[in-house]
Amino acid sequence: MGEVLKVAMPKGRIYKKAAELFRAAGIVIPDDVDDSRRLVIPIPEANMEFIMAKPVDVPTYVEYGVADIGIVGKDVLLEENRDVYELLDLGIARCRMSVIALPDRQPGIHLRVATKYPNVATRYFREQGEQVEVIKLNGSIELAPLIGLADRIVDMVETGQTLKDNGLVELESIFGITSRLIANRVSYRMKNDAIQQLCDKLEKVMPGAVKS
């Protein structure tokens, strides 16, 4: 057995699907890991150590090398723009990034956009040739158009149910999102065998990848 692989795992929604995928790939993760409240969980069975992180912080841990690899949504990667290897599209936690608005809303002179993803939103509107005012929010983005804070929002859409319930419509889908396997630049070399083996195992069981 080589060195232990430190894996930054996103807590919450993506973790469950990632753990499922790992198990399907034949990587032993004991059941009690799933409900553990510990932040650093050694998994000697798999020669790994899980670092349970807030999803948006996963690329940061991996870039600085405190985690060798990590699992993170493409939405976070595009927003954070960290210098890491993006090795695999795991095809899990599928959803999309979209521009959303109230159906009848006429924007004011300056288009205002509320989002958790200011970099993504700015880049997208810039590519459309539009300069917009971006307001960064941290949750319940759907509120912004309802209460008049913004004309549009840019947010992740999974089923679209929340939008429907609040009378919002998806104007445009910006890109598809799935979870990705990322690696630190140094770990990718120093622990290449372990990382390549993991990639090979995962590739056999991953659901088909989407196009971004």
Place this chain on the structure above:
Amino acid sequence: MSKPQGFEKPVGVRDYLPRATRRLRRIERSVLDCMARWGYDPIKTPTMEYYDTVGLASSTPDRKLYKLLNNRGQTLVLRSEMTAPIARVASSLLREESLPLRLSYHANVFRAIEEEAGREAEFFQTGVELVGDRSPEADAEVIALAIASLQAAGVKTFKFAMGHVGFLNGLFDEALPNRTEDQQALKERLLRRDYVGFREKAESLGLGSEQQQELEGLLRLRGGVEICSQAAGLSSHELALESLDHLRKVWEALSDYGVSQHVLIDLTMIGDFSYYTGMVFEGYAAELGFPVCSGGRYDNLLKQFGRDVPSTGFALKTTRILDGVDDPEGEEERPVLIVYESNRRAEALAEAARIRDGGGAAVTRLAESGNGEDVSESGRYSRVVSFVEANTPAK
């Protein structure tokens, strides 16, 4: 922005306190000594250069250059790396020197917008340039020297990865003739280390399944010298094959240097392709999350300064090594404290001179009345010698 407080300095720059400075100097000295033993002469260039010459020629993106105006309205840059300044010197002041030139440096360099911890705005690099030799021997020499330099700096566990820009240029040119934009898009994805994006792009190009598989197979081309022959099966493009042959020769030379076990061939390694023209490499230390060394061949740079000669070299990221590597030599020897009364000053200063001449360090101090004996100040000095009253000096 609020006015800075007295203790603050600009984001991204650092103070080096005595302990860190001693370590930095030790690394600098042992690495430059190592380079000198390979026949590389040290050189210093100015901190400021013209934007229109060194600034534009440098591999640093424009937005990362510190720019300033001088009193004539000319745009200057704080040097962002040492390769472009050395190319300027090699093409001007050293123009008459016979080739090859072997030059080494240790210098602080500057980058704008690097504002997070570990991304300094000012940091140290130690490196070499080998000017005027396009052979695989020269490339192998700089890699072998990079390995020796890392070892001299105290890095124990490390690995190097090496690739070749020419191979990728040839491979992509063959797969996508006259489709420069698509070639560029593939290269950009490799440069960003976005393998997922690379596969997606390769699939979207409308290539035959065989060609597409060849492109995607590139992502698995990592390993020893056998990779060169495997890769030769992917392409019959002349440039690609020449490049693989070059890499194989570099590897063979490294093997004769006795260091090829530290080196991995990775044909997806691309470096900045507007700058590097041939072999490129990076060095990694187990203790550090970021590469500690990068280098390669840049045969077009000196031409921009009017001397068309090939060149290859590398830079160690000395600041990162300082941050992440244990001090190989441990504590520096502490000075001797010499305490004296005024009537015995000559004796005391003579003793201090004797210690200093012998290569030791001595601090002298006039004893204050009443506490002449009480100067142990444990930790700061290795021992205390006193010339007080009738005491013979304690050795």
